[in-house]
Amino acid sequence: MSRSTAVVDEEHWRRLRGVFHASPTNADGRTEIEIAGGRATLTLDADESLFHAGGAVHGAHIFKLLDDAAFFAASSVVRDFFVLTVGFQTNFMRPAGAGGLRAEGRLVRASRRVLWAESKVFSPAGALVATGSGTFLPSEIALDPSMGYREIP
Numbered sequence: 570m571s572r573s574t575a576v577v578d579e580e581h582w583r584r585l586r587g588v589f590h591a592s593p594t595n596a597d598g599r600t601e602i603e604i605a606g607g608r609a610t611l612t613l614d615a616d617e618s619l620f621h622a623g624g625a626v627h628g629a630h631i632f633k634l635l636d637d638a639a640f641f642a643a644s645s646v647v648r649d650f651f652v653l654t655v656g657f658q659t660n661f662m663r664p665a666g667a668g669g670l671r672a673e674g675r676l677v678r679a680s681r682r683v684l685w686a687e688s689k690v691f692s693p694a695g696a697l698v699a700t701g702s703g704t705f706l707p708s709e710i711a712l713d714p715s716m717g718y719r720e721i722p
Contacts, residue, residue, distance in 0.1 A: 579605075581648050583720045584712070585641060591717020594633075602641060607676035609641035616667050625664030628699075631690055632659050635701030638674030639686035643705040646679060651710040655683075657703040668693035682706060 582604040589595055589602045600613045611634055621627040636657055644652045674688035684705040690698040712718040 578648060580720070582606075582645055584718045585644055587719045587721045588644075588712075588717040589637070589641065590721055600634075600637075602637070604641050604645050607642055607645055609638050609645065609672075609674040611638050611641075611672040611674075613670045613672070614668075615665065615670050623664070625666060626670070628659075628661060631661065631665060631670075631699045632657075632701070634670060634672035634690050635659060635674075635688045635699060636703065638672040638688035638690075639701060639703045640674070640705065642674035642676045642688070643679075643684040643686045643703075646676060646684070647707050649712060650707040651712055651716070652684065652705045653708045655704045655706050657701060659699060659701045661699045662697050663692075665690070665692050665698045670698065677702075 585604050586602055600611055603610045613630065613634055615626050615630065619626050619630050636654060640652060640654055670693070671691045672688055674686055676684060676686050678685045685702070686705060687700070687702045689700050692698050
């Protein structure tokens with residue numbers, strides 16, 4: 570990582586939680602996140618307001634869980650700069666109904682500049698709903714309190 574420092578830093582992970590919660594797309598408060606060294610876990614309290622006409626959680630919400638889990642797993646090792654998703658592959662296995670969906674992301678590999686991460690979403694019963702894999706790059710955007718990069722209670 571040419572413009573960043575690989576870290577194992579709990580303060581950094583707490584600050585990344587601040588970035589997650591400061592994002593307007595997460596303002597509804599439905600999703601919680603935990604971040605630690607190359608891993609991220611999200612839980613979404615899904616209800617019928619997230620369903621498509623077929624009666625299951627819309628794939629856009631599943632994709633967001635997959636991307637966020639992989640993104641924050643990758644971001645957990647980049648202390649200085651905001652990470653960007655360059656590409657993301659999604660595979661849907663089965664529909665998801667209401668309840669607590671869980672996404673797990675993990676950093677698979679990091680080179681000097683590129684990070685690769687994978688993620689999975691599970692139903693409340695533990696069934697695999699979807700998988701994803703992404704490529705991420707540190708940007709030139711410095712992590713800053715104005716983007717929420719601060720510890721939250």
